[in-house]
Amino acid sequence: xxxxxxxxxxxxxxxxxxxxxxxxxxxxxxxxxxxxxxxxxxxxxxxxxxxxxxxxxxxxxxxxxxxxxxxxxxxxxxxxxxxxxxxxxxxxxxxxxxxxxxxxxxxxxxxxxxxxxxxxxxxxxxxxxxxxxxxxxxxxxxxxxxxxxxxxxxxxxxxxxxxxxxxxxxxxxxxxxxxxxxxxxxxxxxxxxxxxxxxxxxxxxxxxxxxxxxxxxxxxxxxxxxxxxxxxxxxxxxxxxxxxxxxxxxxxxxxxxxxxxxxxxxxxxxxxxxxxxxxxxxxxxxxxxxx
Amino acid sequence: xxxxxxxxxxxxxxxxxxxxxxxxxxxxxxxxxxxxxxxxxxxxxxxxxxxxxxxxxxxxxxxxxxxxxxxxxxxxxxxxxxxxxxxxxxxxxxxxxxxxxxxxxxxxxxxxxxxxxxxxxxxxxxxxxxxxxxxxxxxxxxxxxxxxxxxxxxxxxxxxxxxxxxxxxxxxxxxxxxxxxxxxxxxxxxxxxxxxxxxxxxxxxxxxxxxxxxxxxxxxxxxxxxxxxxxxxxxxxxxxxxxxxxxxxxxxxxxxxxxxxxxxxxxxxxxxxxxxxxxxxxxxxxxxxxxxxxxxxxxxxxxxxxxxxxxxxxxxxxxxxxxxxxxxxxxxxxxxxxxxxxxxxxxxxxxxxxxxxxxxx
Numbered sequence: 323x324x325x326x327x328x329x330x331x332x333x334x335x336x337x338x339x340x341x342x343x344x345x346x347x348x349x350x351x352x353x354x355x356x357x358x359x360x361x362x363x364x365x366x367x368x369x370x371x372x373x374x375x376x377x378x379x380x381x382x383x384x385x386x387x388x389x390x391x392x393x394x395x396x397x398x399x400x401x402x403x404x405x406x407x408x409x410x411x412x413x414x415x416x417x418x419x420x421x422x423x424x425x426x427x428x429x430x431x432x433x434x435x436x437x438x439x440x441x442x443x444x445x446x447x448x449x450x451x452x453x454x455x456x457x458x459x460x461x462x463x464x465x466x467x468x469x470x471x472x473x474x475x476x477x478x479x480x481x482x483x484x485x486x487x488x489x490x491x492x493x494x495x496x497x498x499x500x501x502x503x504x505x506x507x508x509x510x511x512x513x514x515x516x517x518x519x520x521x522x523x524x525x526x527x528x529x530x531x532x533x534x535x536x537x538x539x540x541x542x543x544x545x546x547x548x549x550x551x552x553x554x555x556x557x558x559x560x561x562x563x564x565x566x567x568x569x570x571x572x573x574x575x576x577x578x579x580x581x582x583x584x585x586x587x588x589x590x591x592x593x594x595x596x597x598x599x600x601x602x603x604x605x606x607x608x609x610x611x612x613x
Numbered sequence: 614x615x616x617x618x619x620x621x622x623x624x625x626x627x628x629x630x631x632x633x634x635x636x637x638x639x640x641x642x643x644x645x646x647x648x649x650x651x652x653x654x655x656x657x658x659x660x661x662x663x664x665x666x667x668x669x670x671x672x673x674x675x676x677x678x679x680x681x682x683x684x685x686x687x688x689x690x691x692x693x694x695x696x697x698x699x700x701x702x703x704x705x706x707x708x709x710x711x712x713x714x715x716x717x718x719x720x721x722x723x724x725x726x727x728x729x730x731x732x733x734x735x736x737x738x739x740x741x742x743x744x745x746x747x748x749x750x751x752x753x754x755x756x757x758x759x760x761x762x763x764x765x766x767x768x769x770x771x772x773x774x775x776x777x778x779x780x781x782x783x784x785x786x787x788x789x790x791x792x793x794x795x796x797x798x799x800x801x802x803x804x805x806x807x808x809x810x811x812x813x814x815x816x817x818x819x820x821x822x823x824x825x826x827x828x829x830x831x832x833x834x835x836x837x838x839x840x841x842x843x844x845x846x847x848x849x850x851x852x853x854x855x856x857x858x859x860x861x862x863x864x865x866x867x868x869x870x871x872x873x874x875x876x877x878x879x880x881x882x883x884x885x886x887x888x889x890x891x892x893x894x895x896x897x898x899x900x901x902x903x904x905x906x907x908x909x910x911x912x913x914x915x916x917x918x919x920x921x922x923x924x925x926x927x928x929x930x931x932x933x934x935x936x937x938x939x940x941x942x943x944x945x946x947x948x949x950x951x952x953x954x955x956x957x958x959x960x961x962x963x964x965x966x967x968x969x970x971x972x973x974x
Binding site for chain 2 (some may be wrong): 355357358359360361388389390394456457475478560561562563564569570572574575576577578579592
């Protein structure tokens with residue numbers, strides 16, 4: 323009985339917060355747009371038989387007729403991949419030096435990584451507008467230093483989107499890598515060096531493989547939300563930044579076509595399921611290895 | 614009264630206010646009112662006012678069609694209002710509760726009737742035109758003294774735009790206004806719903822697309838005022854607000870607004886009460902408060918938009934009433950055009966064209 327209760331809690335959670343909302347979205351994706359409240363038909367008011375008869379896969383077929391959608395999915399994948407790699411390149415050295423820092427500093431360093439979360443995500447992204455704009459802090463600093471004579475256009479380009487994503491998701495990369503490095507036994511490095519490894523090859527042959535699980539966890543934690551990101555590209559990106567989150571917004575708000583918007587969302591979820599399953603498997607393997 | 618109760622910090626007193634206080638929730642455009650009016654409304658009526666803002670009709674319409682927005686008063690633009698009335702999103706006004714209707718201006722009321730027959734569902738809040746805001750100094754430096762800042766040539770001619778690109782040009786992220794502007798430039802009927810004309814407008818906008826830095830419907834106010842950009846296609850009052858912010862900042866930026874001489878789009882923002890408004894009575898009180906001649910004048914004097922309230926005109930400052938960019942002369946009025954809502958099929962073509970213009974795909 324107790325065992326049943328233990329399993330029931332996470333499953334209730336899953337059903338209430340994932341499965342039911344998903345089924346609602348899926349149902350809307352099979353409906354037709356209408357000028358009414360709510361803006362699709364049929365609804366429950368029409369009765370169950372009429373509801374079932376009115377559903378079809380027309381909207382999914384529609385998504386294949388216009389190359390906008392697959393281009394947006396591809397472009398989102400590209401942006402998410404590049405920013406994940408960039409976040410790893412920035413995050414790994416930070417996590418590494420945190421793990422190598424004297425014991426008494428580590429709590430403070432950890433605090434500094436988490437501190438930005440105390441302000442709203444929206445405000446932090448907004449602050450980048452002030453830093454990156456033509457008359458912004460960064461350009462003023464570079465001009466004052468004499469590095470450039472004309473302001474660089476960074477805001478409203480894809481570069482700004484990468485900066486925004488790397489900045490926002492950096493802690494998600496640092497924390498799992500730090501956790502992996504922190505657990506590592508330092509004597510392994512000493513052993514490698516005693517056996518004739520240079521410091522550099524000891525890093526590549528010992529440290530990196532041992533932090534592999536942290537790297538994988540960090541990459542998934544950045545990649546998955548970055549793929550569907552909407553706020554960062556719409557605030558920092560230019561009009562040419564094509565991401566599926568923006569397409570979804572346009573279907574929903576500009577076309578007022580909830581059914582097509584829902585179909586886009588269902589496909590996005592299907593694309594996300596692959597990395598999520600891989601992530602889950604990795605976590606499980608790690609748990610087993612440790613268990 | 615609310616204040617005295619709040620200062621008494623007892624939790625019980627706090628609970629009492631939340632239970633007693635009547636609320637009116639208003640959803641209006643950003644930068645669109647003198648906030649002093651909000652405090653005045655609370656003081657006069659004792660009703661707590663919750664005031665939220667948006668910057669796109671699309672966003673508002675989605676909330677209206679989803680239903681249960683919780684707002685008592687919302688402010689869609691004419692074409693959007695018309696479609697939402699068809700969808701059953703609004704309720705008819707109770708004119709008995711709106712004695713200040715007598716203040717309204719027949720010139721505007723006649724025009725808003727094309728969206729809301731007999732003005733049964735809405736009152737006019739503000740109206741204005743869509744035109745060109747220019748950083749006069751920088752534009753003249755780039756294009757010479759005779760730069761066409763009062764003409765669509767400035768923003769639709771690729772030659773001019775290519776020169777202005779480095780300095781920064783923003784367009785509204787509003788297909789229902791930018792496509793008609795392009796059609797006007799091409800000499801077509803700006804209210805055309807023909808696929809062929811939409812395609813032509815798309816082509817004309819694609820030709821200048823490489824030179825447009827951003828499509829956004831509210832950022833340009835600050836960007837113009839700071840001198841971050843040189844030209845913005847935007848709403849009259851917003852550009853005039855940018856002009857004033859630049860003057861206040863004393864940053865040497867001089868902004869001018871012009872309704873293009875080829876013809877500019879005229880739009881009307883209408884206040885209406887959602888069909889499921891929680892406080893219908895309070896909503897009427899708010900509408901009546903806004904239609905008070907002096908209150909309406911305070912709002913216009915602050916946001917630099919013309920209003921549909923005849924009686925308010927005697928309280929308007931010269932800067933507003935005397936500015937032809939805000940209250941156009943009779944012959945300019947003839948040169949302004951209005952548009953009608955798109956059918957869903959046409960809407961999809963328009964949005965698709967707009968996505969192509971913005972992202973190139």
